[in-house]
Amino acid sequence: QIRGFHAILFVEWAAAVSQENQELEDFLYQRFPPALKTASDAWIATKPLVNPDAPSSPFVMSEYVLEEDDLAEQWQATAEAELAKANQADETSDRYVLLTVLFASVLFFGGIAGKFQSQIIDMAMLVIGSIIFLAGLGILLTFPMQ
Structure with a gap:
């Protein structure tokens, strides 16, 4: 259930990013739980939009630990x-x-x-x-x- 909640939160955040809705993006990001925030920061650092070797999501990274x-x-x-x-x-x-x-x-x-x-x-x-x-x-x- 926790993973599901994190996934929904992340998808909503990603949708806000793609729609360039900075206010919603910031609002959702501030509500990321620590495990999701750490993994998302590490995932963003891999530049997933331009790096084909980047992990598919923050959930598959070693930083995502519950x-x-x-x-x-x-x-x-x-x-x-x-x-x-x-x-x-x-x-x-x-x-x-x-x-x-x-x-x-x-x-x-x-x-x-x-x-x-x-x-x-x-x-x-x-x-x-x-x-x-x-x-x-x-x-x-x-x-x-x-």
Whole structure:
């Protein structure tokens, strides 16, 4: 938005210059923000109307520096750091969901263990549930403690 405002102000100033309206030109130039004024002065010094190697506008010059750009970079770095934390938290929550499913299956196998007529099948359900429980417990113990 700031760049847009600066561009509009500069275009209006350039129009006043081309129309040779000195009063409007001075009025607008006095209202240039410091970043635009510095860049415009440097751009005018390159004689853009006669120098084909001059930059196309003051906005592409190194003198045009907005304080907000530095602030935006700082916020971008903060956002990237927070995103990394959020991704780590998401990964941790995914692991806990997996454990929830594993332990729910332990309850399922334990619950159906006594429902069969064959003791071999009942015992197999208990063994399967126990193996899944031990696997889930092993996975749980690998999680970081905080």
